[in-house]
Amino acid sequence: MLRDVLKFLNPLPGQKFVDCTLGGAGYTLALAEKVGEKGRVVGIDLDNLALANAATEIKNKKLQNITLVQGNFKNLETLVRENYSQSEKFDGIVMDLGLSSAQLDDEDRGFSFKGNRPLDMAFGPINENSTVDIVNHYSLLELTRIFREYGEEREAYHIAKAIVEGRRVKKLETTAELVALIERAVPPRFRSRIHPATKVFQALRMETNEELAALSEALPAAAKILKTGGRLVIVSFHSGEDRIVKRYLKDTPGWKILTKRPEVPPEDEIEENPRARSAKLRAAVKI
Numbered sequence: 001m002l003r004d005v006l007k008f009l010n011p012l013p014g015q016k017f018v019d020c021t022l023g024g025a026g027y028t029l030a031l032a033e034k035v036g037e038k039g040r041v042v043g044i045d046l047d048n049l050a051l052a053n054a055a056t057e058i059k060n061k062k063l064q065n066i067t068l069v070q071g072n073f074k075n076l077e078t079l080v081r082e083n084y085s086q087s088e089k090f091d092g093i094v095m096d097l098g099l100s101s102a103q104l105d106d107e108d109r110g111f112s113f114k115g116n117r118p119l120d121m122a123f124g125p126i127n128e129n130s131t132v133d134i135v136n137h138y139s140l141l142e143l144t145r146i147f148r149e150y151g152e153e154r155e156a157y158h159i160a161k162a163i164v165e166g167r168r169v170k171k172l173e174t175t176a177e178l179v180a181l182i183e184r185a186v187p188p189r190f191r192s193r194i195h196p197a198t199k200v201f202q203a204l205r206m207e208t209n210e211e212l213a214a215l216s217e218a219l220p221a222a223a224k225i226l227k228t229g230g231r232l233v234i235v236s237f238h239s240g241e242d243r244i245v246k247r248y249l250k251d252t253p254g255w256k257i258l259t260k261r262p263e264v265p266p267e268d269e270i271e272e273n274p275r276a277r278s279a280k281l282r283a284a285v286k287i
Helices: 002-009 026-035 046-059 073-081 101-105 131-137 140-149 156-169 177-187 198-209 209-224 239-251 268-271 274-278
Strands: 016-019 041-047 066-070 090-096 226-236 254-255 280-287
Touching: 002 026, 002 090, 002 226, 002 280, 016 026, 026 041, 026 046, 026 066, 041 046, 041 073, 046 066, 046 073, 073 209, 090 209, 131 140, 131 156, 131 198, 140 156, 140 198, 156 177, 177 198, 198 209, 209 226, 209 239, 226 239, 239 254, 239 280, 268 274
Parallel strands: 016 041, 016 090, 041 066, 090 226
Antiparallel strands: 226 280, 254 280
């Protein structure tokens, strides 16, 4: 939703922005071109792959106004203050909570259920939770809970039960092993248009990285580093994420909401990128 993000951020020459979730660096690069040589863009990501890809793009485009920072965006204020003074305020902040194509295509991790990859969905090298530990050690009730809460999966109990039974025979270590159990647990007659592993993988990724908790911590941090009149734009892909953003903006004084209802991608963007179908954008101005 690059066009919509830029519309709401309205970047001008000389301004300063933070991209809290660098990913494929699309927002960071576009903002850097808009703000020009006198402006600055801070791109934050926990993922080494995202930072390396962004560094290559920045070098190729010969941009000098981008600062790349490694870290979890839940520590937004600390990460920014390591590079800017306490008094420095920013004109806009963007958070895109989706996965990048590079992450989905990474053969060394298991973000995608396609192929046979290590069962690792951590965004960064230092992570308190391990996907392998979650799959192999969470109880039946705990697995059912995260599949329902984070994956909104109707067959959560049956999938969780299949995993618990399968790991008794052999420790689950690859995506292919997990997908095989999920497919056996959800017969074709109970399947929707999407693959039955889609929502389970989403739930495991969110649990591994504690994504909802990170978002809840990042939102008030964003308010602290934005200047009055500064803009906050969040693109979410999960109802739980969107609910957190909606409630925060509605219940926290000091925000003027720009989107009465969340913006959604136009049909042409969904056709070009089907992964964008569940995206919702909310924007607000600090007053």
